[in-house]
Amino acid sequence: MEDRPEETGGEMQTHRRWAMKRILSILFAVCMTAAVSCSQSKKPAEVKENYQPGPKLAGPKKRVGIFAFKNKSRYGQDRLTQAAVDILYSELEKSGLFELYERADLAELEKEFDLIESGKVNATSAAEPGKLVGVQAVIIGSITQFGLMEQGKDYGAIKKKVEIAEATVDVRVVDVTTGKIITADSGTGRVEQETGTAFGFGSKASYDETMADKALRAAMDKFIDNLVRRLEEMPWEGKVADVDIKDGEEVLYINAGRKSGMPLGARLAVYKVTGKITDPDTGQFLGYKTARIGEAEVFDFAGEDVSLARMEAGEGGAKKGDFVQLVKDAGKQ
Numbered sequence: 001m002e003d004r005p006e007e008t009g010g011e012m013q014t015h016r017r018w019a020m021k022r023i024l025s026i027l028f029a030v031c032m033t034a035a036v037s038c039s040q041s042k043k044p045a046e047v048k049e050n051y052q053p054g055p056k057l058a059g060p061k062k063r064v065g066i067f068a069f070k071n072k073s074r075y076g077q078d079r080l081t082q083a084a085v086d087i088l089y090s091e092l093e094k095s096g097l098f099e100l101y102e103r104a105d106l107a108e109l110e111k112e113f114d115l116i117e118s119g120k121v122n123a124t125s126a127a128e129p130g131k132l133v134g135v136q137a138v139i140i141g142s143i144t145q146f147g148l149m150e151q152g153k154d155y156g157a158i159k160k161k162v163e164i165a166e167a168t169v170d171v172r173v174v175d176v177t178t179g180k181i182i183t184a185d186s187g188t189g190r191v192e193q194e195t196g197t198a199f200g201f202g203s204k205a206s207y208d209e210t211m212a213d214k215a216l217r218a219a220m221d222k223f224i225d226n227l228v229r230r231l232e233e234m235p236w237e238g239k240v241a242d243v244d245i246k247d248g249e250e251v252l253y254i255n256a257g258r259k260s261g262m263p264l265g266a267r268l269a270v271y272k273v274t275g276k277i278t279d280p281d282t283g284q285f286l287g288y289k290t291a292r293i294g295e296a297e298v299f300d301f302a303g304e305d306v307s308l309a310r311m312e313a314g315e316g317g318a319k320k321g322d323f324v325q326l327v328k329d330a331g332k333q
Helices: 009-040 077-095 107-118 123-133 210-220 224-233
Strands: 062-066 098-101 137-155 158-175 181-198 237-246 249-254 267-278 285-301 307-314 323-326
Touching (some): 077 137, 077 210, 137 181, 137 210, 158 210, 181 210, 249 267, 267 307
Parallel strands (some): 062 137
Antiparallel strands (some): 137 158, 158 181, 237 249, 237 323, 249 307, 267 285, 267 323, 285 307
């Protein structure tokens, strides 16, 4: 075997420089790959699909109003409150159980509730504006806390930035007729996302505003199922919009039709209001005195929002403003 000639000092230095360049090139490629991966991948928020629809609705949808949320935090006033309303509307809409009304439809009712909460008017008057849109319940919400944080992590050549959004949302469901709180709940949501840089390259993007929506959705995820369940438990109520006599029969026009899912053949218990019930000490409105007139059966529709029901049993004599319940719910409060 022939001996290899010994390398000179200059040749050894050349080889060392060449080897060092190769090592640095490999390290640079690895770091750049990591940086691109960090900058492109953002940890998604763990937000599940909230309400899972149950059995098909067997009766008409309940009319529910959503007031504009109040923002008690110090961040993004209008945008944050509108996002909260949009998310809640979307989740309730998925259930298919409700006819939903927003701020434009509820302006007078919302104004009345604001006056009640400020103590300027008595809760007794809260029932009157509710008749304008026929809603059974309203949802009053507030963003009580919202925060943005940023944390940095340094791994030498690779630096990471973690952006964090956290929100707390409170809600109350209020019976429009009595002003009583049906349920109250609260939820806190937190989301994070990471970006990274290497050797000064990579993402240095500013705060992603979609994180606010994700944090709000994560907060509402804590209570949306319970909210839907409590609204479902309320007995459906409708109103007699008009009364007519056809072929000697008393026909009621009910303020719920195809749009609300009123089924043909539905049996309704019809009640007239005979007076108001108030607390003897506070004067607070507690409900109505009622008397059952009889029963009616839905046999036709007049447009999307009105159904026709024929009085079949009882004394009759229904009039505009009387209210109806599904017979299976009759007497429930």
